[in-house]
Amino acid sequence: MYQMSVRELHARLANGADPPLLLDVREPWEFGICRIDGSKLLPMHRIVGSLGELDPERETVIICHHGIRSQQVALYLERQGFSRVINLQGGVDAWAQQVDPAMAIY
Numbered sequence: 001m002y003q004m005s006v007r008e009l010h011a012r013l014a015n016g017a018d019p020p021l022l023l024d025v026r027e028p029w030e031f032g033i034c035r036i037d038g039s040k041l042l043p044m045h046r047i048v049g050s051l052g053e054l055d056p057e058r059e060t061v062i063i064c065h066h067g068i069r070s071q072q073v074a075l076y077l078e079r080q081g082f083s084r085v086i087n088l089q090g091g092v093d094a095w096a097q098q099v100d101p102a103m104a105i106y
Contacts, residue, residue, distance in 0.1 A: 001075060005094075006094045009088060009095075013038070020059040020086065022036055025042060025044040025069055026043065030106070034106070036092060036095055044069050056081050056083065058084065059084040061088050062088065063091055064088075065091045065093055070091060071087045
C-alpha cells in the first residue's frame, strides 16, 4: 500500500489531471466538522457492505482523522483486490496543519 503525504495530495489535486477518488472513512459527525473538498463519505463500518459501490481499478485515497483508520481500510481493500489504494498520512488533521490552516480541527 502506498502512503501519500498531505502535501503530495494537495499538489496532485491542484494539478487537476485525473483526480483520485477521495474516500473519507470517518463518521458523519466528523465529516460535518471538516473535510477535504471533493471527498466522499463512507464510514469505516460501512466499507464491507459497500464494496460494490467502489471501483477496484480506480485510484483511491483513503482519508480519516489521523491516518490510522484509513490505513486499516486501505489494507482491507487491498486484500479485496483493490490495486490502486493510497493511505493519506496524518489524515485531515495533517491537512489542516500543513495545507489549509483555516480548516476546523477537532
